[in-house]
Amino acid sequence: MEPSGRVFVTVGTTSFDALIRIVDSNEFQDVLLSRGYSSLRLQIGRGTYLPQITTRERDDDHHRLRVDYFTFAPNLGEQLSSADLVISHAGSGSIFETLRAGKPLVVVINEDLMDNHQCELAEELARNRFLICAKPSTLVAAVKAMELGTLLPYPRSSPAALVAALDKFLG
Amino acid sequence: MEDWFPLFCGAALGLVLWRLLVVYAFTGKPRAPGSRAFKTLVVLGSGGHTAEMLNVVEMLRPERYSPRIYLAAASDNMSLPRARAAEEKSSSAATLVGARHYLQIYRSREVGQSYLTSVVTTLMAIAHALWVVFRIRPDVVLCNGPGTCLPVCVAAFLLKVLGLKWATLVYVESIARVQKLSLTGLILYRLHAMDLFYVQWPQLKERFPRSLYVGRLM
Numbered sequence: 001m002e003p004s005g006r007v008f009v010t011v012g013t014t015s016f017d018a019l020i021r022i023v024d025s026n027e028f029q030d031v032l033l034s035r036g037y038s039s040l041r042l043q044i045g046r047g048t049y050l051p052q053i054t055t056r057e058r059d060d061d062h063h064r065l066r067v068d069y070f071t072f073a074p075n076l077g078e079q080l081s082s083a084d085l086v087i088s089h090a091g092s093g094s095i096f097e098t099l100r101a102g103k104p105l106v107v108v109i110n111e112d113l114m115d116n117h118q119c120e121l122a123e124e125l126a127r128n129r130f131l132i133c134a135k136p137s138t139l140v141a142a143v144k145a146m147e148l149g150t151l152l153p154y155p156r157s158s159p160a161a162l163v164a165a166l167d168k169f170l171g
Numbered sequence: 172m173e174d175w176f177p178l179f180c181g182a183a184l185g186l187v188l189w190r191l192l193v194v195y196a197f198t199g200k201p202r203a204p205g206s207r208a209f210k211t212l213v214v215l216g217s218g219g220h221t222a223e224m225l226n227v228v229e230m231l232r233p234e235r236y237s238p239r240i241y242l243a244a245a246s247d248n249m250s251l252p253r254a255r256a257a258e259e260k261s262s263s264a265a266t267l268v269g270a271r272h273y274l275q276i277y278r279s280r281e282v283g284q285s286y287l288t289s290v291v292t293t294l295m296a297i298a299h300a301l302w303v304v305f306r307i308r309p310d311v312v313l314c315n316g317p318g319t320c321l322p323v324c325v326a327a328f329l330l331k332v333l334g335l336k337w338a339t340l341v342y343v344e345s346i347a348r349v350q351k352l353s354l355t356g357l358i359l360y361r362l363h364a365m366d367l368f369y370v371q372w373p374q375l376k377e378r379f380p381r382s383l384y385v386g387r388l389m
Binding site for chain 2: 013093096100124157158159160161163167168169171
């Protein structure tokens with residue numbers, strides 16, 4: 001059980017209604033409740049689907065999940081740092097910001113995108129066990145089955161080597 | 172008089188081919204040492220591309236890579252303010268005076284634009300990029316896709332062929348490309364146009380042996 005468990009869902013500057021619909025479903029929120037999470041905050045970007053559920057309560061023990069949403073924020077850093085689990089679209093900006101913040105991350109691939117090269121990145125990082133990769137249709141099962149303890153910390157990299165090589169090249 | 176015409180054309184063609192050979196022979200060869208400053212053209216590709224590029228630019232020595240000219244697509248109203256904010260944060264006011272410029276250029280193709288109209292807009296983008304690059308005549312061009320940087324690189328390469336300015340052309344493929352190069356990356360790689368062509372995953376380095384891998388940017 002995750003203590004206090006805050007879940008943050010972000011779609012960046014995109015619209016990803018397929019993801020927002022799933023996390024707004026009773027089925028998904030029951031999984032979050034069963035894993036002990038107590039709040040769900042959604043950043044919905046340019047999406048047109050607005051979440052319907054504001055609170056989900058479990059019948060047997062009245063354990064509650066509070067749900068709210070917003071479209072954009074100038075700085076997602078605060079949201080990320082207060083989250084215990086991040087569910088994100090596959091944009092590299094969101095992915096690396098979350099990994100740098102050291103938060104467990106489930107990346108959801110947007111299958112509606114034509115040139116979907118971004119799943120390459122998410123799948124490679126998932127192979128290295130830095131994050132969990134899902135599709136909208138598999139998200140519920142993925143969150144149900146996820147074992148956050150098996151994720152590895154992402155080794156932070158920097159452009160220093162590239163800049164040094166450029167400096168050397170220019171003489 | 173008319174007899175001279177084919178001769179003239181032949182000579183001009185020969186000259187261009189010879190210049191092309193010279194440029195290819197020296198592409199990717201390190202520059203002679205010297206401690207001067209480099210007029211640096213930074214092409215910002217919007218979104219994640221801009222974030223990755225600013226990550227690199229942040230580590231460049233402010234006085235060595237100066238002046239700097241930032242280019243972004245006309246439809247992108249986020250990148251130049253981000254670049255400006257990053258510059259103001261990392262450099263002293265004295266280094267910045269008159270040494271940082273921010274320009275917009277036409278974009279070859281918007282996401283979802285049809286291929287037919289793309290041809291026209293690409294030609295316009297190339298013409299505009301030529302004009303901008305000819306005026307700036309940079310020592311270093313830094314870019315990392317997407318399409319916006321293609322006409323800029325072609326223009327800078329043309330400047331080399333014409334002998335007007337020798338720029339060092341640097342491309343960094345996006346971290347999102349693990350198995351395949353982006354279309355822009357692939358074109359620039361196949362043209363042998365870049366002096367330094369970086370990828371961020373060892374898998375790509377294996378497939379494209381002329382590329383360079385020195386770790387990831389993030």
